[in-house]
Amino acid sequence: xxKTVELLRKIQIHPLLWMVIALAVATAHFIELMMVLLIIFxxxxxxxxxxxxxxxxxxxxxxxxxxGVAEMDEHGNRPLKEELIVVLAGPxxxxxxxxxxxxxxxxxxxxxxxxxxxxxYNWMVLLFNLLPxxxxxxxxxxxxxxxxxxxFQIAHLRTIYLSIGSLAIFSIVLMILAPLTLNVWVIIGFLxxxxxxxxxxxxxIFMRFLMERYYGKQADFRQLKPINVEENEVVxxxxxKFQRGCKHPIIIKKVNCKETVMDENELLHAFFSEKLxxxxxxxxxxxx
Numbered sequence: 001x002x003k004t005v006e007l008l009r010k011i012q013i014h015p016l017l018w019m020v021i022a023l024a025v026a027t028a029h030f031i032e033l034m035m036v037l038l039i040i041f042x043x044x045x046x047x048x049x050x051x052x053x054x055x056x057x058x059x060x061x062x063x064x065x066x067x068g069v070a071e072m073d074e075h076g077n078r079p080l081k082e083e084l085i086v087v088l089a090g091p092x093x094x095x096x097x098x099x100x101x102x103x104x105x106x107x108x109x110x111x112x113x114x115x116x117x118x119x120x121y122n123w124m125v126l127l128f129n130l131l132p133x134x135x136x137x138x139x140x141x142x143x144x145x146x147x148x149x150x151x152f153q154i155a156h157l158r159t160i161y162l163s164i165g166s167l168a169i170f171s172i173v174l175m176i177l178a179p180l181t182l183n184v185w186v187i188i189g190f191l192x193x194x195x196x197x198x199x200x201x202x203x204x205i206f207m208r209f210l211m212e213r214y215y216g217k218q219a220d221f222r223q224l225k226p227i228n229v230e231e232n233e234v235v236x237x238x239x240x241k242f243q244r245g246c247k248h249p250i251i252i253k254k255v256n257c258k259e260t261v262m263d264e265n266e267l268l269h270a271f272f273s274e275k276l277x278x279x280x281x282x283x284x285x286x287x288x
Contacts, residue, residue, distance in 0.1 A: 003052045003053075004052075006052070006058075007045075007048050007049065007052050007058065007061070010048065010058050010059070010060050010061045011060075011061050011062075011063075012060050012061065012062045012063070013062070013063050014062060014063060014064045014065060016064075016065045017063055017064065017065050019065075020033070020065045021033060031114070032117060032121075035114070035117060035118055035121055036121050036125070037063060039094070039097065039118075039121055039122055039125050040063065040067060040068040040125060041063060041068065042093045042097060043068065043090045043091070043093050043094065043125065043129070044061050044062075044063075044068040044069065044070045044090065045061065045070075045093075046089040046090045046091075046092060046093040047061075047070035047086055047087070047089050047090045048061045048070050049089065050085055050086040050089035051070065051072055051086050054078070054082050054085075054086065056072050056073075056074050056078065056082075056086070057072065057073035057074060058070070058071075058072055058073070059071040059072060059073045066183065066186055066187050066190060067187070067190075069135075070090070072086075074212075075205075075208045075209050075211075075212040075216070076147075076152060076209045076212070076244050077209065077212050077213050077216065077244065079245055080144055080147060080148065080244060080245040083140075083144055084141075084144055087137050087140045087141055087144065088137075088141075090129065090137055091126055091129060091130060091137055094122045094123075094125065094126040097118075097122055098119055098122050098123075101115055101118050101119060101122075102115075102119075131166060131170060132162055132163065132166045133163045133166045133167050133170065133191055133195075134159055134160060134163040134194065134195060134198055135194050135198070136191070139159060139163050142159050142162055142163075143155060143156065143159040146158045146159055147243065147244040147245065148245075150243070151240060151241050151242060151243050152206065152209050152242055152243060152244050153202075153206050153240050155244070156202060156205065156206070157202065160195060160198055160199055160202070163195055164195055167188070167191055167192060167195065170188070171188050174188070206240075209242075209244075210239060210242065210268065210271070210272075211272065213242070213264075213268065214265070214268040214269070214271075214272055215272075223245060223246045223247070224246070224247050224249065225243060225246040225247070225248060226248065226249045226250075226251050227241050227242075227248045227249070227250050227251065228251045228253065229241075229250060229251070229252055229253070229281055230252075230253055230281075231252050231253065231254050231280065231281055231282025232280050232281075232282060233280065233281050234278055234279070234280060234281070235267065235270060235271055235276055235277060235278070235279050235280075235281060235284070236271070236277055236278065238250065238267060238281055239267065239268075239271060242264070247264065248264040249261050249262070249263065249264070250262040250263070250264060250266075250267055250281070252281055252282065254282065262281075262284065266284070267281075267284070270284050
């Protein structure tokens with residue numbers, strides 16, 4: 001019950017959304033807008049409920065004039081399985097909504113006109129969210145997929161590159177099919193701005209990932225994945241090999257071919273507390 005109350009407190013409505021609602025009333029499209037908002041609300045609450053179940057830090061669940069967002073205060077150090085469930089919890093809501101709408105329609109509770117629109121809006125929101133474009137659910141799934149075999153930094157960059165390409169293809173298709181649809185171009189503009197911001201903040205996002213790994217709650221890493229390095233490699237270069245969902249023993253190969261193992265927390269301590277950002281990894285052996 002407490003988690004439910006806390007989740008409901010995170011709901012925010014963007015001020016511009018009230019203007020959109022007023023416009024919908026004035027143009028006799030209020031019911032259609034309410035359908036879309038209900039679908040988006042349930043979708044985002046699916047993300048929020050799953051995140052709350054895993055005790056994630058939820059910043060807000062916001063309804064926007066052109067969609068919604070469940071914003072978490074997590075920075076890539078939760079288990080990938082958890083993140084996969086949280087991401088999928090949104091799209092899965094559409095399945096039961098479609099099923100329930102069909103049952104209500106068969107029982108004569110949901111008129112055919114509104115049932116058809118509700119199903120259409122559900123599929124539209126679902127398929128749009130599954131596009132491989134950050135920060136849509138499809139983009140987050142791509143990030144998780146890349147993170148399984150790549151470092152955080154490489155997975156993040158690949159996600160951005162793929163998102164840019166997917167957004168370009170999506171825009172070209174819409175330019176051909178619906179060149180005069182204003183709402184679509186507003187959403188494309190929002191996605192383009194989000195990708196531009198993500199690109200500009202990529203270094204900060206990586207630092208936040210490392211800081212959360214060092215200062216934040218210790219995650220339950222299920223996979224131990226050693227990182228093999230030479231002793232003349234720089235601390236920053238080694239940190240760029242860190243991967244989500246893994247605990248990294250640092251195996252340092254010395255010039256005399258002997259190997260020494262360093263815990264990742266020692267490396268993070270040297271980076272953040274001792275400010276040894278450009279030090280060689282071999283020099284840390286004499287410190288620890």
